[in-house]
Amino acid sequence: MLAQVTHFLPITTIRRERVLPLPGRVLVRKGQKVSASDIVAEARVNPEHLLLDIARGLGLSEEKADRHIQCKAGMQVAQGDVLAGPVGWTNRVVRSPRSGRITLAGDGKILIELDTAPFELKSGLPGTVIELFENRGVMIETTGALIQGVWGNGGIDYGLLFVLAINPDDVLTPDRLDVSMRGSLVLGGYCGDVEVLRAADSLPLRGLILASMDASLLPEAFRMRFPIIVIEGFGRIPFNTTAFKLLTTNERREVALNAEQWDRYQGRRPEVIIPLPSAGDPPLPVETDFFDKEQQVRILRAPHQGKIGMLTEIRPGLTRSKTGVQARVGIVQLDGGEEVLVPLVNCEILE
Amino acid sequence: MTTSLIDADSLLAIDIGSVTTRAFLFDVVDGRYRFLASGTAPTTAYAPYHDVGEGIRIALDRLQTITGKTLVGADERLIIPSTPDGSGVDTVAATISAGPPLKVVLVGLLEEVSLESARKLAATTYTRVVDQISLNDRRKTESRVDAILRLRPDLVLVTGGTDGGASQSVLKLMESVGLANYWLPDRNRFEVLFAGNQELEEEVRATFGRLGPFHIAPNLQPELGVNQHEAAQVRLADIYRNARNRQITGVREVDNWAGGGLLPTATSFGRAIRFLSKVYDSSKGVLGVDIGASATTLAAAFSGRLVQGVYPHLGLGQGIIGIMQHGSLGEVMQWLHLDIPADYVRHYLYNKTLYPGSLPDTPEDLAIEQALARQAMRIAVRNTSDGFPGSMMRYGSRTLPWFEPIVASGSVLTRAPNFGQAVLLLLDGLQPTGISTLILDQNHLSAALGVSAAVNPLMAVQILESNTYQNLGTVISPIGDARPGTPILRLRMQIDGSNETSVDIKQGIVHVLELPLGQAAQLTLTPLNRYDVGMGGPGRGGRVRVKGGALGIIIDGRGRPIQLPDDPIRRRELISKWRWTLGC
Numbered sequence: 001m002l003a004q005v006t007h008f009l010p011i012t013t014i015r016r017e018r019v020l021p022l023p024g025r026v027l028v029r030k031g032q033k034v035s036a037s038d039i040v041a042e043a044r045v046n047p048e049h050l051l052l053d054i055a056r057g058l059g060l061s062e063e064k065a066d067r068h069i070q071c072k073a074g075m076q077v078a079q080g081d082v083l084a085g086p087v088g089w090t091n092r093v094v095r096s097p098r099s100g101r102i103t104l105a106g107d108g109k110i111l112i113e114l115d116t117a118p119f120e121l122k123s124g125l126p127g128t129v130i131e132l133f134e135n136r137g138v139m140i141e142t143t144g145a146l147i148q149g150v151w152g153n154g155g156i157d158y159g160l161l162f163v164l165a166i167n168p169d170d171v172l173t174p175d176r177l178d179v180s181m182r183g184s185l186v187l188g189g190y191c192g193d194v195e196v197l198r199a200a201d202s203l204p205l206r207g208l209i210l211a212s213m214d215a216s217l218l219p220e221a222f223r224m225r226f227p228i229i230v231i232e233g234f235g236r237i238p239f240n241t242t243a244f245k246l247l248t249t250n251e252r253r254e255v256a257l258n259a260e261q262w263d264r265y266q267g268r269r270p271e272v273i274i275p276l277p278s279a280g281d282p283p284l285p286v287e288t289d290f291f292d293k294e295q296q297v298r299i300l301r302a303p304h305q306g307k308i309g310m311l312t313e314i315r316p317g318l319t320r321s322k323t324g325v326q327a328r329v330g331i332v333q334l335d336g337g338e339e340v341l342v343p344l345v346n347c348e349i350l351e
Numbered sequence: 352m353t354t355s356l357i358d359a360d361s362l363l364a365i366d367i368g369s370v371t372t373r374a375f376l377f378d379v380v381d382g383r384y385r386f387l388a389s390g391t392a393p394t395t396a397y398a399p400y401h402d403v404g405e406g407i408r409i410a411l412d413r414l415q416t417i418t419g420k421t422l423v424g425a426d427e428r429l430i431i432p433s434t435p436d437g438s439g440v441d442t443v444a445a446t447i448s449a450g451p452p453l454k455v456v457l458v459g460l461l462e463e464v465s466l467e468s469a470r471k472l473a474a475t476t477y478t479r480v481v482d483q484i485s486l487n488d489r490r491k492t493e494s495r496v497d498a499i500l501r502l503r504p505d506l507v508l509v510t511g512g513t514d515g516g517a518s519q520s521v522l523k524l525m526e527s528v529g530l531a532n533y534w535l536p537d538r539n540r541f542e543v544l545f546a547g548n549q550e551l552e553e554e555v556r557a558t559f560g561r562l563g564p565f566h567i568a569p570n571l572q573p574e575l576g577v578n579q580h581e582a583a584q585v586r587l588a589d590i591y592r593n594a595r596n597r598q599i600t601g602v603r604e605v606d607n608w609a610g611g612g613l614l615p616t617a618t619s620f621g622r623a624i625r626f627l628s629k630v631y632d633s634s635k636g637v638l639g640v641d642i643g644a645s646a647t648t649l650a651a652a653f654s655g656r657l658v659q660g661v662y663p664h665l666g667l668g669q670g671i672i673g674i675m676q677h678g679s680l681g682e683v684m685q686w687l688h689l690d691i692p693a694d695y696v697r698h699y700l701y702n703k704t705l706y707p708g709s710l711p712d713t714p715e716d717l718a719i720e721q722a723l724a725r726q727a728m729r730i731a732v733r734n735t736s737d738g739f740p741g742s743m744m745r746y747g748s749r750t751l752p753w754f755e756p757i758v759a760s761g762s763v764l765t766r767a768p769n770f771g772q773a774v775l776l777l778l779d780g781l782q783p784t785g786i787s788t789l790i791l792d793q794n795h796l797s798a799a800l801g802v803s804a805a806v807n808p809l810m811a812v813q814i815l816e817s818n819t820y821q822n823l824g825t826v827i828s829p830i831g832d833a834r835p836g837t838p839i840l841r842l843r844m845q846i847d848g849s850n851e852t853s854v855d856i857k858q859g860i861v862h863v864l865e866l867p868l869g870q871a872a873q874l875t876l877t878p879l880n881r882y883d884v885g886m887g888g889p890g891r892g893g894r895v896r897v898k899g900g901a902l903g904i905i906i907d908g909r910g911r912p913i914q915l916p917d918d919p920i921r922r923r924e925l926i927s928k929w930r931w932t933l934g935c
Contacts, residue, residue, distance in 0.1 A: 002393045002409065004706075021503070023536055046501045047534065049493040103534060111493065111530060150705045214694070215701040233705055235698035262705065264669070265451060265598075267398025287399035300706045302713045323717045324768020327710055343710045 001314075001328055003291045004348040006298065008242045009146045012282050014273060015130070019137035020121055021045050030132055034123040036158040036256035036273075040138050042118040050097065054084045055108030057094040062108030069110065075102045083110055122156045124258040125273045143282055145250060145274040147231065147243050151213075152259030152270030155227030158185070159206035161274075163251040165189040168211065169238035174199040181205060185255050187247050190236045194220050201225060207257040209247065209272060212237040212306075227259035229270045237306040240298055241335060242350060250274045286351045297332055297347040304342065308350065309334040361433055362810065363422065363440040364799030365407060365605060366616055367447040368394055369645035369668055370708040371762075372406035374414045375799050376422075376440070377810060384810040386819045389794060390414030393708065396449040396599045403449065404601035429608055444802040445609040447595055447602065448477060448616035448645040452663040452670075453505040457483040458524050460511035465547070468571040468578060469510045471738060472546070474660050475584050476591050476615045477646055478506070484524055495527035500534060504541050505594050508587075509555075512548030514573045521547050525555065532562040540564065542590050546571045546583045566590060581657075588618045609802075616798045617641070617661040621650040623801030624659075624758065626811055628652030631755060635885075636743060638754035639797065640731070640781060642724050642761030644668030644707055649731040651754070653740055660735035665727040667720065667763060668707030671700055674723060677730045685915050686722035686779060688926040691715050710766070717768075721776055724763045728780025745883075746784070746830055750911045753785040753885045758820070760792035770901040771933035774823050778861075782911050784830050785885025786876075786895060789823040796820075822868065824900030828907040831882035831889070835859035839908055840884065841877040846870060854906075855879075861932045862906045866899035873897075874904070902933065 024043020028034060055065035069084045071077060077096045083105075085093030100114040127142030162184035164176055170189030177186070177199045185207035186200070192214040200208055201224055208228045213221065215234040231243050239247075255274050262269040289295075295311045309332040318326040319341070327343035334340060361378040372394045376387045390413030395406035411422050411429075421438040424430050430439025455478045459465030466485050473480055481502045484495055499507070507528050512521045532540045540563030545555050549570050559565050568583035592613050596603045606613040614622075624639035631637055639650040647665035651658045664673025674683065680693055687696075699719045703709070711717040736748055743752035759777055767773040770791075777789055796819060804811035829840050840856040844864055856862055866872050876884050877892040886893040897904065909929075916922045 002395070002406075005399075022539055047497060049496050049530075049534075051491065051493040051496075104530070111496075113534070215697050216694075218701075233698075234701040235695070264397040267401070301702070301709050301711070302716055305702070320768075321710075321712055323711060323714055325710055325712075325717065325766050327766075343712060346706075346709045346712055 001291050001344050003289050003344070005287060005289055005351050006348050007146045007148050007285050008240075008246055008350055009285060010246055011143065011276055011278055012146050013141065013143050013284050014125065014127070014146055015139060015141045015284065016125055017133075017137060017139050018121055018124055019133060020119070023135040024118065026132055026135065026138060028129050028138060030129055032129045033127070034129060034140060035126045036123055036156055036258065038123045039120040040123050040129070040140070041121040041136070043121075044113070044116070045119040048114045048116050049103065050100070050112045050114055052083065052094060052110045052112065053108065054094050054110055058085055058087045058092055060087065065108045066106055069105050071102050071110065072105055073102050076100075077102060077112065124156050124260070125256050125271075126158065126254075126275050142273065142275050143278040144276040145246055146285065147246055147272040149229040149231045149259075149270035149272065150233055150262060151230040152261055153221045153224060153228045154261060155207070155225070155259045156257065157206045157227050158254060158256040159183060161185050161187060161247070161251055161253055161255040163187045163248050165211070165239070165244070165248075168241060168244045172196050172210070177203060177205075179203065185209065185257060189239065191217065192236065197221060197224055197228075207255075207259075209257065211239040227257040229257055229259045229272060232306045240306055240308045242296075242308055247272070289349050289351065291330065291344055291347070291349070296350045298350055299332065299340075299342055299347055301346045304334065304340055307334050309340075311347070312339070314344070361440045361442070362803060362807075363429075363443045364802065365410070365443065365445045365608075366795065366798050367396065367403050367406070367445070367449045367602070367605070368616065368643065369449045369666070370394060372403065372410050373795055374407065374410040375794070375796060376414055376418060376420070377799075377814065383817075384813040385817060386794060386796060386814055388414060388417040390417065394449050396601075402600040404604065407601070407605065431608065443608040443610075444799060445605045445613045446616040446619045446798045446802055447605075447613060448643060450477075450595055450599055452477040452479040452646075453591060453594055454479055454481045454502060456481060456499055456502065456504045456507045458485070458507060458509040458511070458528060459483070459547075460486050460517060460520055460524070462487055465511035465572065468580075469508050469546075472510075472571060472580050472583050472587065473508060474662070474734075475580070475621070476587055476617055476661050477663050478661075479663060484527065486520060486524070492527050492530070496530045496534070499527060499531040503539070506542045506544060506590055509543065509545045510547045510571045512551070512570075513575060514549045514570050516548055518548055518551050521551060522554070525559065529559055529562055532559070535563075542566065542593065544568060544583070544586055544590060546586075549573070564593070584618070588615055591615045612802065614802050616643075617646060617648040617659070619798040619801035620648055620760070621652075621657050621659040621801065622804060623797045623811070624650040625652040625655060625657040626801070626804040626808065627756070627758070627815070629655045630812065635753040635755045635785075636739075637756060637758070638751075638781070638783075639758040640728060640760070640777075641797065642667060642727055642763050644762075645670070647727040647731045649728075649735045651735065651739060653743065656740075658735060658738040660731055660738075662727070662731055662734065665731055667703075667723060667727065669704050671703050671707075671723065674726055674730070675700065678726060683719075683722050683726045685922065686725045686926070687718050688923050688930055689715055689718045690919070690923065691719065720763060721767070721772065724761075724776055725780040728777075732781060746911070750830065751782055751784050754783060754787055755785075756788040756790050757781065757783055758790045758792060758797060760795060760797050764791060765793045765795065769934060770821070770823055771930070771935040774826075774902050774905060775929060775933050775935060777823075778826065778905070778907050779913065782828070782913060783826055784828045784911055785883075787826050787828070788897075789826055789900065791821040791823050793821045794819055822898065822900035824902035824905050825897045826905045826907055827876065827884060828911065829856070829878055829882040829884050830911055831858075831878075831880060832910075833858045833880050833882070838879045839882045840879060840906065842906065843875040844872050844904065845875070846872045856906045856908045858908055858910060860906075860908045861929050862908070863902055863932060863934075864904040864906070866897070866903035868899050868901060870899040871896060872899065905933070
């Protein structure tokens with residue numbers, strides 16, 4: 001049975017495509033080294049337009065006004081440039097109110113696309129640009145540890161990792177954040193208090209990695225200026241042991257957080273990347289797999305949500321669970337030795 | 352080249368759902384069409400596969416293993432048509448619901464007229480309305496252009512102006528649509544569907560046809576008070592297919608197998624319901640509900656006229672949070688028979704969006720999943736019923752008209768631990784009235800039948816008459832207004848050749864009469880206290896022949912709409928009692 005795969009890898013080769021939603025400009029070159037917050041491409045994706053009624057401005061009909069238009073589509077204009085006219089004994093003209101580019105001119109109107117700040121696409125991870133996609137983006141590669149999350153608030157940044165969580169089921173409270181963490185990426189545990197986010201924002205932190213979060217904090221989390229990544233889910237769920245060990249053993253290292261939201265269609269998900277040197281080229285992560293015995297799996301739903309174990313058996317056919325629902329099931333031996341029966345759709349392979 | 356369905360024997364139907372891909376095999380056995388088997392696999396439209404072909408291949412492998420029939424050749428290609436040695440299939444039908452809903456901007460003249468009509472059309476398939484433009488819109492043209500560009504819709508749906516009516520206003524509203532598409536690069540341009548004043552057809556085609564993909568459909572409202580959506584629904588289905596062909600690798604190949612006839616799953620489901628409405632009693636409608644991961648679909652057909660609503664925000668998969676935009680957490684929690692904290696329910700919702708294909712594995716999670724399904728159905732009924740013929744709405748907009756039968760589909764129903772839970776889900780969610788047979792599409796065949804019914808109605812009828820659909824039971828839901836405990840119905844059941852059973856039903860009670868599966872019986876219904884069971888008016892009774900379903904005969908005397916106690920303890924006790932009565 002096909003399985004979902006999540007990565008908690010101590011060392012791997014990581015390749016990520018960073019692509020603009022619309023054609024634009026790629027700002028880096030192949031072979032260039034970039035940091036997580038470097039801008040690799042930009043484009044106008046949310047343009048702002050101004051529609052000028054030239055006919056009205058000149059006091060003419062549309063047809064007559066067209067004869068007095070002094071610009072054409074594609075032309076760059078500055079604030080104050082004459083766009084149409086002069087007309088009449090008063091030399092009436094229509095000037096551009098702001099700088100921009102002419103999109104359309106005709107039928108008595110001029111549409112100007114105003115000069116606005118372009119959308120800037122950040123790298124999202126520190127690494128080397130290995131491929132360029134003309135006008136659209138880049139492929140970046142690095143080696144290091146990869147920890148994938150399940151939710152992010154959309155921010156991207158990097159900094160030194162500060163481990164605040166003492167154990168996987170630690171609870172982050174506002175009083176545990178202080179100025180010594182300013183500018184750091186903090187590893188907390190469960191966050192259930194909105195004051196934690198506010199305290200983090202006031203320091204400010206450069207990022208927050210949480211095991212889990214209360215769903216009621218989502219609106220505030222989206223407002224934060226720093227990236228927040230949740231590794232396990234919503235509600236009080238401790239870190240899984242693999243991710244916790246991987247993160248805590250990398251304290252004080254430079255870490256990149258790409259907290260973009262999980263997009264199943266595009267294949268993007270929130271990630272923690274810890275660049276690490278490697279003697280050779282570690283293999284790329286396995287992205288697709290089938291369930292099989294002796295695989296390490298994470299359980300996704302209650303009653304064992306977040307726990308990790310080994311898949312020791314896959315039962316043939318359908319089995320009726322405690323709730324009466326029939327499903328393909330497997331037996332997972334948890335870290336503590338307990339064996340539990342779990343629907344396979346409630347598991348994911350950890351690779 | 353695929354064989355015409357009329358001449359063909361074997362049919363392979365493929366449904367690409369947002370979570371599960373299914374392949375169904377139908378063939379002629381002993382002179383009748385039969386559903387032979389199905390193979391399933393996780394849908395692979397998304398990362399890391401980005402190709403539906405992988406999931407289809409696995410589903411076909413399973414189908415081959417189960418049936419022993421070779422469907423895929425040595426060249427890894429589907430064998431069409433079938434060969435003399437029995438390999439392959441004669442024809443293929445395909446449906447899809449995988450992928451995000453289409454982002455749609457609506458353009459119409461007036462909010463309550465053309466925009467409302469456009470909204471209803473958009474709701475017949477998997478769409479999400481992201482903006483609307485009308486005469487009431489105070490934004491300047493350039494602001495509308497910028498809004499459209501920011502939203503990057505898949506489709507702009509334009510309507511407005513009766514035929515021969517308003518024209519300049521419509522063209523003025525379309526100005527921003529044209530400018531937005533002009534600004535976009537060719538490959539990023541959105542589709543435009545014009546279903547307004549037909550006198551503008553040539554002009555809009557000349558102007559907007561060169562700016563991007565452009566479609567024309569007959570006016571949604573050719574005259575005031577006249578609505579015609581059917582032709583536009585066909586165009587919309589085409590646009591949906593085009594979008595999926597572009598967005599998801601592998602879909603085009605499936606569409607080619609199906610001779611270009613790939614349909615949205617919900618469209619096909621609606622066709623199946625419409626087909627049934629022509630087969631069954633024309634004094635009542637036929638109702639279908641499909642509670643899927645990508646959407647909840649409600650389809651009601653009245654003598655061939657379909658009213659359908661497709662609600663992606665009410666699907667039980669990734670979009671499940673959408674339920675909270677149309678109701679409160681409390682409205683979901685009122686259906687719980689277990690004492691579960693609100694925080695746990697909230698976290699269940701958000702965690703389900705992370706793992707849409709996962710299953711409930713605790714009693715609490717199962718209770719929440721089923722409560723969500725009830726709420727999804729309640730909202731779907733509320734949003735769709737204003738399209739039902741007024742003559743059918745005898746008891747106001749909050750009460751479902753008579754339907755017979757009611758066809759239900761969706762994993763939350765088909766995977767319910769027992770039929771009692773599936774029945775209670777439907778009774779609570781839909782709240783049917785009068786006398787209805789509840790039919791469970793336990794093999795998820797309805798979409799496949801819908802796509803084939805148009806050209807092979809014989810197959811559809813024979814499949815429906817076979818045992819592939821599960822008769823859950825006949826439900827009798829009297830309508831009236833009496834205090835709890837008041838007698839509302841006297842029922843006598845005569846099973847052929849045996850003794851008679853008689854029971855008096857009181858207001859507020861759910862009662863089950865045993866009638867073995869397939870066993871015929873005659874019911875004599877005598878409504879009391881002016882209750883109505885749909886046999887000609889309040890107080891009017893009569894006889895009806897029924898066949899036993901999984902739960903026999905169910906009498907739902909709880910009234911409509913069902914009033915749940917405010918006190919949570921009392922409420923949970925009552926729900927537990929109903930569950931016990933239905934063998935949950």
